[in-house]
Amino acid sequence: MWDKYLNCSPYKWRHLRIRAEASGLVINAQSAGVAEIDVRGLQALSQELANSVLSTLGMVGDPEKVSNAEDAILLTLIKKWGTKSYGFQLDKELTVDELAVNTLKKVNLQTLIKAHCYFGVKPDSRNQDSLQHIRCYGGSRGVLEFLIKELGLQG
Numbered sequence: 001m002w003d004k005y006l007n008c009s010p011y012k013w014r015h016l017r018i019r020a021e022a023s024g025l026v027i028n029a030q031s032a033g034v035a036e037i038d039v040r041g042l043q044a045l046s047q048e049l050a051n052s053v054l055s056t057l058g059m060v061g062d063p064e065k066v067s068n069a070e071d072a073i074l075l076t077l078i079k080k081w082g083t084k085s086y087g088f089q090l091d092k093e094l095t096v097d098e099l100a101v102n103t104l105k106k107v108n109l110q111t112l113i114k115a116h117c118y119f120g121v122k123p124d125s126r127n128q129d130s131l132q133h134i135r136c137y138g139g140s141r142g143v144l145e146f147l148i149k150e151l152g153l154q155g
Contacts, residue, residue, distance in 0.1 A: 017116065
């Protein structure tokens with residue numbers, strides 16, 4: 001799903017939480033849930049790190065390079081850095097017709113899935129971190145229908 005939906009309009013992928021352990025470092029980072037201010041948690045961290053590195057290399061000001069560097073940092077933290085668990089949310093921007101139907105709700109995004117994935121055994125360890133599972137939040141029927149569609153199963 002990462003490759004299909006990350007940075008792909010009309011979808012918005014949000015990285016909510018990561019727990020990882022590698023090279024003598026334990027990471028337990030969670031995005032703040034304050035809607036009133038521009039807090040993007042893990043993405044704000046990756047953007048700041050990307051800007052810092054690109055600035056040092058004299059490559060500041062190129063939005064595409066910043067975006068590519070951010071994605072590389074997030075990919076490393078989430079997929080390659082001894083991840084024990086990872087939380088994310090995938091939303092879809094509503095179409096003009098869907099917005100007209102939802103004017104009273106004052107929403108412009110539909111949450112497709114919000115989940116926290118527990119991977120069980122951490123890399124290079126015999127000790128189990130947790131039971132391998134996915135914890136989904138929100139309406140279970142909508143999440144189930146989305147997952148069945150993504151997996152190409154008949155419902």
